[in-house]
Amino acid sequence: MDAIEYKCPNCNADLKFDPETQKLSCEFCLSSFTIEEIKKICAAAENGIPNKPPEQEIQDFEEHTNLFHCASCGADIMCDDQQTALFCYYCHNPVILAGKLTGEYRPSKVIAFKLNRDRAVDMFKKWVGKRRFIPADFKSEQQVEKITGLYVPFWVADCSVDAKFQAIGKKIRRWNSGNYAYTETKEFRVSRSGTIQVDGIPADGESKIDDLLMESIEPYDYRELKDFSMSYLSGFFADKYDVDKAGVFPRIRSRASQAGKKVIHDSVGSYTTLNVTSEQYNIYQTDWQYMMLPVWFMTYKYNDKIYEFAINGQTGKLAGTPPLDKSKLLRFCIGLGVAVTAAAALIGGVIL
Amino acid sequence: MSKGNKVLLTILIYIVSIPALIFGNYKFANAFSSENLYKGFDGDSSKSGVIDENGLFNNDKESLDDLNKLVRECSEELKMNIIIYLPDSSRSSYSDDRVRDFTGRTYVDMFGRYTDGLLYYIDISGKRPACDDIAKSGKANLIYDDDVCQSIFKVLDKHLPSSSQTVYPDHIKNAVNSFCNQLKKYDSDFSPTKIKYFHAKGGSEKDDPDVYVYMKGDEYRITESKAIGLKFIILTVSELIGFLTALITYLLVKRHYKFKSAANPSVYVARERSNLTDRSDVLVRSYVTKHKIEKSSGGGGGFSGGSFGGGIGHSSHHR
Numbered sequence: 001m002d003a004i005e006y007k008c009p010n011c012n013a014d015l016k017f018d019p020e021t022q023k024l025s026c027e028f029c030l031s032s033f034t035i036e037e038i039k040k041i042c043a044a045a046e047n048g049i050p051n052k053p054p055e056q057e058i059q060d061f062e063e064h065t066n067l068f069h070c071a072s073c074g075a076d077i078m079c080d081d082q083q084t085a086l087f088c089y090y091c092h093n094p095v096i097l098a099g100k101l102t103g104e105y106r107p108s109k110v111i112a113f114k115l116n117r118d119r120a121v122d123m124f125k126k127w128v129g130k131r132r133f134i135p136a137d138f139k140s141e142q143q144v145e146k147i148t149g150l151y152v153p154f155w156v157a158d159c160s161v162d163a164k165f166q167a168i169g170k171k172i173r174r175w176n177s178g179n180y181a182y183t184e185t186k187e188f189r190v191s192r193s194g195t196i197q198v199d200g201i202p203a204d205g206e207s208k209i210d211d212l213l214m215e216s217i218e219p220y221d222y223r224e225l226k227d228f229s230m231s232y233l234s235g236f237f238a239d240k241y242d243v244d245k246a247g248v249f250p251r252i253r254s255r256a257s258q259a260g261k262k263v264i265h266d267s268v269g270s271y272t273t274l275n276v277t278s279e280q281y282n283i284y285q286t287d288w289q290y291m292m293l294p295v296w297f298m299t300y301k302y303n304d305k306i307y308e309f310a311i312n313g314q315t316g317k318l319a320g321t322p323p324l325d326k327s328k329l330l331r332f333c334i335g336l337g338v339a340v341t342a343a344a345a346l347i348g349g350v351i352l
Numbered sequence: 353m354s355k356g357n358k359v360l361l362t363i364l365i366y367i368v369s370i371p372a373l374i375f376g377n378y379k380f381a382n383a384f385s386s387e388n389l390y391k392g393f394d395g396d397s398s399k400s401g402v403i404d405e406n407g408l409f410n411n412d413k414e415s416l417d418d419l420n421k422l423v424r425e426c427s428e429e430l431k432m433n434i435i436i437y438l439p440d441s442s443r444s445s446y447s448d449d450r451v452r453d454f455t456g457r458t459y460v461d462m463f464g465r466y467t468d469g470l471l472y473y474i475d476i477s478g479k480r481p482a483c484d485d486i487a488k489s490g491k492a493n494l495i496y497d498d499d500v501c502q503s504i505f506k507v508l509d510k511h512l513p514s515s516s517q518t519v520y521p522d523h524i525k526n527a528v529n530s531f532c533n534q535l536k537k538y539d540s541d542f543s544p545t546k547i548k549y550f551h552a553k554g555g556s557e558k559d560d561p562d563v564y565v566y567m568k569g570d571e572y573r574i575t576e577s578k579a580i581g582l583k584f585i586i587l588t589v590s591e592l593i594g595f596l597t598a599l600i601t602y603l604l605v606k607r608h609y610k611f612k613s614a615a616n617p618s619v620y621v622a623r624e625r626s627n628l629t630d631r632s633d634v635l636v637r638s639y640v641t642k643h644k645i646e647k648s649s650g651g652g653g654g655f656s657g658g659s660f661g662g663g664i665g666h667s668s669h670h671r
Binding site: 200319322329 | 599618619628637
């Protein structure tokens with residue numbers, strides 16, 4: 001099997017996926033094509049993206065993805081065979097080529113990057129700009145360079161939740177008449193049960209990335225889901241999952257139950273007090289999909305702690321834990337404290 | 353450094369820094385002090401005595417001389433000027449403030465500002481209620497603070513008749529005798545503390561400023577600048593305010609650098625495919641309770657007033 005190269009039909013240069021236009025574009029002749037167009041144009045050609053049976057797609061995936069391994073933190077970075085990963089996106093140490101991937105790691109769906117690097121950098125700078133006590137080198141160009149476009153592997157689950165809820169609700173009304181205060185209490189037996197469908201709960205399959213960070217940049221708009229194609233990886237890196245479905249299921253179950261609970265509690269009217277006597281949320285059916293979702297990702301090591309920062313590559317939602325330069329903050333607080341002390345002493349007339 | 357060592361170090365820093373800060377505050381408070389206006393006692397007790405404006409002792413000069421002798425002895429012993437003033441009926445219309453104004457001015461006219469001494473005004477003018485006043489100057493402000501004076505008044509109440517009753521010379525003799533004894537007693541009981549001070553309000557004139565009477569070591573001081581003790585308190589409170597501001601700022605900023613909470617998973621609920629088969633709210637019972645509304649009442653009030661300044665403090669009492 002010949003290597004699949006995403007070549008420009010006009011100039012034969014490499015095509016790269018442009019998140020802004022959602023097209024494959026050529027940096028040399030400035031041509032651009034949708035994936036469908038490329039499929040049509042190159043239907044018969046070896047350098048195209050032909051419609052293939054799944055077995056062949058899996059074989060392509062296995063042959064045309066390289067796996068790089070970080071000996072320092074253990075991360076596995078995946079990219080197409082046209083790219084070479086030099087540094088680990090997570091710990092910034094050099095990575096080494098570890099070989100090819102097996103077909104089981106090929107995702108079925110993907111959401112392409114919509115947010116380009118420049119916008120991601122702008123958003124990061126804006127976010128950093130609001131924080132005064134960040135270490136100086138966190139804002140540096142060197143650090144900004146580390147922002148990496150990364151496809152994060154996600155297990156996405158559709159769950160059917162069986163909900164059972166029992167509670168005693170009280171409605172209390174108070175009024176005064178003459179010299180007396182009256183309180184009317186009405187007690188209700190509140191009962192709810194039924195099926196709640198929760199679709200598309202994502203859980204990342206990468207143990208190195210903080211789960212909460214990924215949950216914070218949700219949700220993704222699944223209407224833009226596409227069948228996975230190697231072309232989407234052009235210009236970006238991807239992670240190999242290291243947590244399987246079974247591993248993420250406790251998180252999925254917890255979040256599905258949380259969603260179900262919200263629906264049930266929202267359906268309960270406005271009671272003055274609500275005493276829940278029993279509440280059960282059982283997941284009885286789960287459908288899984290394995291997909292790659294786009295994230296602009298950056299890590300920063302400060303005082304032996306890794307700080308992670310992520311932007312949803314589709315919606316631009318941003319999350320992260322900003323590192324705090326405690327000595328800078330301490331200096332500021334001491335300065336402020338001294339100024340306030342001096343002002344208070346002056347107002348109090350201590351030197352008069 | 354381990355966490356335990358860090359905690360120990362923090363405790364050690366607090367143990368060292370708090371006394372250092374207190375010592376620093378004391379030194380700082382001492383560093384800024386204006387001229388000492390204190391005049392003390394000139395050693396001449398002959399000017400002390402009883403001023404019988406009322407003429408109560410007109411027919412008993414001997415008793416008046418005895419009282420004068422008693423007061424002068426007391427003055428000599430306590431090293432301060434002492435005047436007992438017995439007003440006549442022309443002062444019966446004086447308000448309490450005017451009484452205090454009068455006693456302050458009289459003392460200053462007789463002995464000057466910032467000298468050690470006091471003037472005891474026994475209100476036998478016929479004013480109702482009688483307003484006895486002790487106008488204090490110099491160290492008397494510290495030795496005979498208001499609590500002490502109220503105790504003295506309480507003792508003197510046993511010797512003096514109430515406003516509506518006639519005053520006889522014996523009443524005054526007994527009262528002055530007792531007053532001198534009380535002055536001696538509280539003088540011997542007085543133990544000066546370095547942060548004790550008295551703030552004497554000034555008058556409306558420019559040369560009558562607020563002054564602070566206090567002790568620095570064994571030395572009495574009267575200065576226009578605040579008392580060392582007061583400066584120390586202001587400085588300590590200012591530092592506390594500064595520390596709390598810094599601490600709150602630190603915690604608020606630190607909180608701002610925490611991770612923001614994750615998205616609510618309820619966004620993934622497919623409401624059109626969800627179905628609640630049971631959705632019932634059944635009234636189990638209903639009841640009404642009633643309580644009588646309790647009514648509350650308000651409290652009383654007080655009064656305050658001003659007087660002539662001149663570094664004089666006052667303690668007044670109604671009989």
